[in-house]
Amino acid sequence: MSSSTRVLVLGCLLDKPLNGYQVRRQLDVMGAEHWANVAFGSIYHGLGKMAEEGLLEVVESGKGGKTVYQITEAGRMEFHRLLLQNWYEVKPIIDPFQVALTFMDRLTKQEILDSLDGRIRQLRMSIDAISGAYGVKQRYGAPKHIDENLHLTVAMLTAQLDWAEKAVIRVENDELP
Amino acid sequence: MSSSTRVLVLGCLLDKPLNGYQVRRQLDVMGAEHWANVAFGSIYHGLGKMAEEGLLEVVESGKGGKTVYQITEAGRMEFHRLLLQNWYEVKPIIDPFQVALTFMDRLTKQEILDSLDGRIRQLRMSIDAISGAYGVKQRYGAPKHIDENLHLTVAMLTAQLDWAEKAVIRVENDELP
């Protein structure tokens, strides 16, 4: 499974053993749906796989079918290794919009302007919504660094917004495509 | 297959029929490896699948085994539909770094500062490299809008760089994590 899935699942298990469903809920609480793609099946798959690899071990299996996993020492080391690696290396970000941008010349001027208008509105709404969430979680005792994720997301959305606003002007003046 | 794969493959076939290998080379020429994830197998899979769906049709099969595909009218409409959709909608960007950021408190201050230093250096290098490429393709007859992809990429990298530089200060002052 992807490096992100591994980090997320191992990360959830650092403090206490959990079963698959609890891992999933933990990810929900973290708001992982906003910045990661981890589906149901992938969690269970990941748990099973990493147990095979010795990064996790099963505690309290059987009974009513629920299987609780606990992180091993090897698992902690792997978590730390992956975490550092993801902190260090800059991976190119994949945005389907950039694919669409490549074929800009296949759309009419009006189609481009209409789409850009829609994008700009969506981007503004997202930025507002996320900005409004700053500091909210702290009130419930979450650590400060949670907000950094929001800051970074807003920064990226703002970069896209700036680009789109400039692009509108260039298209209107027929400098593009 | 993903919407991006469809757009990319259909887009390559707009002007002339091609076989799988030629599609792949066309994507290489476009520099698709920088902003998309389209592997070998996915291209052939996509060609076969879209042929089944009637978006493509096989011309000149057999012979030495090579199969040439041509876009159909339905294919052109689908391309246009997908293209507009990707232009219009803002999808959340998935960045493995944001996953790592969530677990910031599991690293030591020194580890964080070292990693950030590495990231900052990488980001600066990428920004310089891409900025240096502005306008280069035009000299070889490529359309202007190709540069927009580069502009957008640089804008996103710059946003990440700004964030990282600010984060270093916050960590040094123990405001984080």
Add this chain to the structure above:
DNA sequence: ATATTCAAGTTTGTAGTCAAATTTGAACCC
């Protein structure tokens, strides 16, 4: 002529993703 090499072109198998479907268990109602 035959061998060698290399790019062109495709197939295949493994591993992974994902959401729908299924099973389990406990709380609640009359």
Add this chain to the structure above:
DNA sequence: GGGTTCAAATTTGACTACAAACTTGAATAT
């Protein structure tokens, strides 16, 4: 206390992604 309902928890299987392995053909060397 039997039935109903709903959240908890997992399984399943269809679909995808990917890269390694394979085939083919044509050019070059011997």
